[in-house]
Amino acid sequence: MTERRAGKRHVAVIDIGKTNAKLALVDLGQLREIDVRKRPNAVRAGGPYPHYDTDGLWDFILGALKEMQGAHGIDAVTVTTHGASAALLDGEGRLAAPVLDYEHDGPDALAADYDAVRPDFAETGSPRLPMGLNLGAQLFWQFETFPDIRARTRTIVTWPQYWAYRLTGKAVNEVTSLGCHTDLWRPRENRFSSLVEKAGWSGLMAPVAKAADCLGPVLPEVAAAAGLDARTPVHCGIHDSNASLYAHLVSRDAPFAVVSTGTWVISMAIGGAAVDLDPARDTLINVNAFGDPVPSARFMGGREFDRMTEGLSRQYDARDVAAVLDRGAMLLPAVEPRSGPYPGRRHGWTVDEASLSGGERFVAVSCYLALMTATGLEMTGAAGPALVEGPFADNPVYLDMLAAATGRPVSAVAGTGTSIGAALLSADRDAAPRRDDTQWTGGPGMDAYARKWRACLSGETLRSGQAGK
Numbered sequence: 001m002t003e004r005r006a007g008k009r010h011v012a013v014i015d016i017g018k019t020n021a022k023l024a025l026v027d028l029g030q031l032r033e034i035d036v037r038k039r040p041n042a043v044r045a046g047g048p049y050p051h052y053d054t055d056g057l058w059d060f061i062l063g064a065l066k067e068m069q070g071a072h073g074i075d076a077v078t079v080t081t082h083g084a085s086a087a088l089l090d091g092e093g094r095l096a097a098p099v100l101d102y103e104h105d106g107p108d109a110l111a112a113d114y115d116a117v118r119p120d121f122a123e124t125g126s127p128r129l130p131m132g133l134n135l136g137a138q139l140f141w142q143f144e145t146f147p148d149i150r151a152r153t154r155t156i157v158t159w160p161q162y163w164a165y166r167l168t169g170k171a172v173n174e175v176t177s178l179g180c181h182t183d184l185w186r187p188r189e190n191r192f193s194s195l196v197e198k199a200g201w202s203g204l205m206a207p208v209a210k211a212a213d214c215l216g217p218v219l220p221e222v223a224a225a226a227g228l229d230a231r232t233p234v235h236c237g238i239h240d241s242n243a244s245l246y247a248h249l250v251s252r253d254a255p256f257a258v259v260s261t262g263t264w265v266i267s268m269a270i271g272g273a274a275v276d277l278d279p280a281r282d283t284l285i286n287v288n289a290f291g292d293p294v295p296s297a298r299f300m301g302g303r304e305f306d307r308m309t310e311g312l313s314r315q316y317d318a319r320d321v322a323a324v325l326d327r328g329a330m331l332l333p334a335v336e337p338r339s340g341p342y343p344g345r346r347h348g349w350t351v352d353e354a355s356l357s358g359g360e361r362f363v364a365v366s367c368y369l370a371l372m373t374a375t376g377l378e379m380t381g382a383a384g385p386a387l388v389e390g391p392f393a394d395n396p397v398y399l400d401m402l403a404a405a406t407g408r409p410v411s412a413v414a415g416t417g418t419s420i421g422a423a424l425l426s427a428d429r430d431a432a433p434r435r436d437d438t439q440w441t442g443g444p445g446m447d448a449y450a451r452k453w454r455a456c457l458s459g460e461t462l463r464s465g466q467a468g469k
């Protein structure tokens with residue numbers, strides 16, 4: 001690995017989420033985004049299976065880099081992406097196959113065969129998930145179903161590192177992406193799992209680098225296309241939830257928990273109580289940027305929020321909050337029953353759904369998301385303050401209910417956690433200042449509402465409309 005170039009201030013972060021892709025330019029001196037470009041991360045049909053538009057994303061990345069270089073100057077580049085994805089490279093370094101959309105259900109067709117070879121949860125900390133949410137299941141299905149893809153594949157790289165490879169020509173893997181429910185990693189031993197050897201993939205896995213490692217300068221053709229200085233360094237990159245976590249690991253003392261919100265809501269406990277994780281409830285062991293295991297829980301909160309508030313203005317006032325709390329108007333899990341702490345359970349309401357105004361529905365859905373998050377924090381043994389990153393950090397109802405449900409302070413962390421955290425990979429470890437965040441402690445009546453919601457789930461109150469009485 002090459003040495004970092006001194007004096008970096010403007011870091012371009014390629015941030016590819018499941019729903020949207022963006023390029024954010026982060027000013028390390030201010031720890032804020034000073035420029036952002038976005039585009040949808042559309043899934044393309046056709047070919048052997050649904051897949052991501054890598055060519056379209058690459059054109060977007062080069063164009064956005066060029067615009068930001070012209071407007072501000074770029075001193076370094078790094079990458080953060082969603083998990084559960086990898087790129088298969090052929091002998092010439094091109095894609096051996098399209099990058100599979102992890103929500104494609106193709107891998108389920110070989111579930112029994114895959115289950116016969118995948119490691120136990122005790123080895124990997126990775127729960128068995130549907131579709132392609134276990135990266136190992138993706139690879140197994142691709143190679144078994146499409147022998148030509150297996151024959152062409154020479155190298156496997158995790159999704160953030162694919163983009164770092166496109167920038168530098170150096171193919172590596174990295175532990176935060178290997179450690180996010182892939183079945184490919186032993187988090188307690190910091191090495192590949194038995195599946196990799198058993199399936200015959202050991203020779204295909206690119207070497208493992210650290211998230212903050214500088215892989216080298218951009219390729220000459222990238223520098224020319226994006227107008228970058230040919231010496232611009234590129235850092236290895238990181239899984240998006242762990243990017244949110246990284247900024248806090250380098251600036252806070254344990255215990256605390258980070259709640260990274262977006263399409264997925266990921267709760268990660270640092271320095272909490274020792275617990276036995278239940279893989280059936282979508283808990284898992286993530287791996288942080290330093291290679292340490294992190295008890296975590298997840299659910300598709302952003303997807304659930306969009307689904308349940310579709311068509312609403314998302315405006316509310318204090319009367320809406322009071323009405324929801326007084327009536328006990330509750331949304332019960334699970335809106336997305338294929339993941340989260342209540343798998344297989346279909347959502348329902350404790351009141352007539354049609355009786356809710358738009359504002360009341362927004363409040364009730366926000367409370368539901370907070371209570372689902374609190375459930376995840378409890379399952380992971382979280383202690384200390386909960387630090388909320390991402391879109392839900394701008395939702396006061398969510399923050400108040402989360403504080404009430406956990407009985408601990410909640411902080412809304414300003415800025416976009418993934419981009420800031422990823423940018424800090426290029427900085428010295430002490431570059432992230434300690435922040436005094438505004439703390440939320442819960443609103444009146446919210447603790448009683450949280451108890452009633454839990455009572456509904458425990459079977460104490462099952463009849464519609466009775467939870468608030």
